[in-house]
Amino acid sequence: MTSTNDLERLHSMLVSDGDLRKLDDARLKALSHEQLLELSMQLSRDLKEARDRLNQNPDNSSRPPSAQAPWAGLGLSDGETDTSQVSNPSEDDPAEDTEDTPASHSDANQTRQRRPAGRQRGAPGHGRKLEMVVTGEVAHRALHCARCGAALDESAPFTATTAFYVLDIEVGPAASPGLTVSHTKHLYGQTICRCGHATSTEPGRSVTEAEWRVSLTEHCLVGPMLASLIVCLALRMRLSRARIQEFLSDWLSLELSIGTINRCVHEAGRAAAPVEDQLVKELLDGGHLHADETPWKESGLALWLWVISSAQVSLYLIGYRSAEILENVLGDRYQGWLMSDGYAVYRAYRNRLRCWAHLVRKARGLAESLDGRRTQHFGQQTLDLLEELMQAVYRAREGPPALGLPEQYAKRLTEFKALCESHRDCEHKKTRELAREFLNDWEAIWIVLQYPQLPLTNNEAERALRHWVIARRISYGTRTEQGSRAFALLASVIETCRKRRISPWPYLARVIAERRKGNEAPLIPAIAV
Numbered sequence: 001m002t003s004t005n006d007l008e009r010l011h012s013m014l015v016s017d018g019d020l021r022k023l024d025d026a027r028l029k030a031l032s033h034e035q036l037l038e039l040s041m042q043l044s045r046d047l048k049e050a051r052d053r054l055n056q057n058p059d060n061s062s063r064p065p066s067a068q069a070p071w072a073g074l075g076l077s078d079g080e081t082d083t084s085q086v087s088n089p090s091e092d093d094p095a096e097d098t099e100d101t102p103a104s105h106s107d108a109n110q111t112r113q114r115r116p117a118g119r120q121r122g123a124p125g126h127g128r129k130l131e132m133v134v135t136g137e138v139a140h141r142a143l144h145c146a147r148c149g150a151a152l153d154e155s156a157p158f159t160a161t162t163a164f165y166v167l168d169i170e171v172g173p174a175a176s177p178g179l180t181v182s183h184t185k186h187l188y189g190q191t192i193c194r195c196g197h198a199t200s201t202e203p204g205r206s207v208t209e210a211e212w213r214v215s216l217t218e219h220c221l222v223g224p225m226l227a228s229l230i231v232c233l234a235l236r237m238r239l240s241r242a243r244i245q246e247f248l249s250d251w252l253s254l255e256l257s258i259g260t261i262n263r264c265v266h267e268a269g270r271a272a273a274p275v276e277d278q279l280v281k282e283l284l285d286g287g288h289l290h291a292d293e294t295p296w297k298e299s300g301l302a303l304w305l306w307v308i309s310s311a312q313v314s315l316y317l318i319g320y321r322s323a324e325i326l327e328n329v330l331g332d333r334y335q336g337w338l339m340s341d342g343y344a345v346y347r348a349y350r351n352r353l354r355c356w357a358h359l360v361r362k363a364r365g366l367a368e369s370l371d372g373r374r375t376q377h378f379g380q381q382t383l384d385l386l387e388e389l390m391q392a393v394y395r396a397r398e399g400p401p402a403l404g405l406p407e408q409y410a411k412r413l414t415e416f417k418a419l420c421e422s423h424r425d426c427e428h429k430k431t432r433e434l435a436r437e438f439l440n441d442w443e444a445i446w447i448v449l450q451y452p453q454l455p456l457t458n459n460e461a462e463r464a465l466r467h468w469v470i471a472r473r474i475s476y477g478t479r480t481e482q483g484s485r486a487f488a489l490l491a492s493v494i495e496t497c498r499k500r501r502i503s504p505w506p507y508l509a510r511v512i513a514e515r516r517k518g519n520e521a522p523l524i525p526a527i528a529v
């Protein structure tokens with residue numbers, strides 16, 4: 001879980017901002033000795049808490065790496081900001097304000113009125129330039145007569161009834177790299193058999209599905225590989241729709257409207273939807289799983305982006321933060337180990353693992369706290385124990401110890417449990433919370449001592465979310481339910497392919513091409529050896 005409740009922590013401060021504003025020298029001088037003493041004690045408690053908060057970073061708290069300043073860890077000094085990580089709503093093209101592109105305007109500037117999606121009246125159009133050279137023509141003729149079954153060869157007369165153009169790209173092979181743009185005319189129509197029957201062809205399409213408003217058909221301006229490139233630019237390169245438009249125009253002389261670009265992303269999401277079944281099946285079948293979640297926004301709605309990861313699969317879902325999401329995917333079918341943070345939804349799973357990195361960070365936060373000796377002592381004891389046991393787990397992975405770790409450390413753990421018990425009602429909030437967390441999740445935390453080969457951290461899932469957390473900060477989330485669905489599906493395809501060291505883009509192009517024909521989506525190939 002990667003959220004901090006700042007409001008709640010603000011309220012734990014004793015002296016309010018309003019009180020502080022009123023505290024000037026004259027008023028302080030007017031206070032009695034007792035009043036001054038009481039105020040000094042309050043101020044000192046507040047100052048300690050404020051300093052602790054100021055010192056918090058991802059190493060000693062549950063603050064996520066994304067809570068760091070965007071330039072932190074990039075080797076930049078505070079003054080120079082890495083602009084690639086920071087969005088600047090004011091420089092975005094107004095035409096960008098279509099579906100799934102930044103709701104930044106409403107988020108960043110509440111007073112500015114929200115405009116409807118799409119091209120604004122009077123704005124210059126970005127329609128396709130029609131003078132583009134046609135690079136090829138394909139007549140989709142019927143191969144057999146629908147009445148007598150005779151083969152229809154090139155000599156059979158063909159009359160086109162439908163014609164349209166498709167823009168696509170071809171990626172050259174490794175030996176002669178490069179991108180070629182094609183602009184192909186596609187013809188569909190009737191072929192006349194010797195028997196006199198006219199057999200028709202028409203562009204393929206997938207049948208309508210209630211969940212999707214975007215159609216999936218070969219009758220489409222943007223070819224499968226170009227659509228795949230657009231998804232790459234949008235999700236993997238994290239470009240806004242307006243930047244994609246700019247890139248395609250500047251580098252490939254392709255003039256596409258923002259609406260067309262947006263449509264491509266949604267269509268690719270719909271095309272990839274059946275792949276999710278494959279991923280869920282593989283998750284249920286293989287190894288231990290990691291789960292994590294991070295806040296997500298859909299048109300101002302506060303949702304969560306979830307990831308469930310195995311060694312071979314990363315599955316993303318956008319929805320509410322409820323047990324339902326996990327139940328839909330894993331249900332009671334999953335019997336393996338599930339690594340997670342302390343969020344209560346995961347407690348329903350019997351074979352649960354807890355991330356030690358989270359616990360280490362929290363313990364370090366207490367050990368470095370200014371709150372008092374009791375808090376520091378508890379933090380340090382916890383930290384020492386975790387670090388010692390981590391070394392023991394690493395050693396046990398090299399070769400099984402003569403005496404199992406649970407037996408070796410039985411006495412230490414009994415002592416530590418007593419320490420947690422004695423702090424479960426501690427007046428310091430974070431000390432109390434960590435003590436209770438250990439007591440609540442006792443089995444899940446220490447089970448790894450029995451099975452040292454199991455993972456100690458949830459880094460797998462946290463890593464799987466990192467890229468998309470930055471994407472959210474740049475785009476301010478998605479705009480529609482369909483946009484969220486497409487985003488999660490495409491993220492699953494991209495990350496799963498990357499995990500398997502397969503390029504997602506030719507695969508996604510194949511998925512789009514097959515689904516446009518009304519065929520099934522090809523499976524993601526197994527890991528490349």
Ligand SMILES: [Zn+2]
Nearest residue numbers: 145148193195
């Ligand atoms: Zn015939």
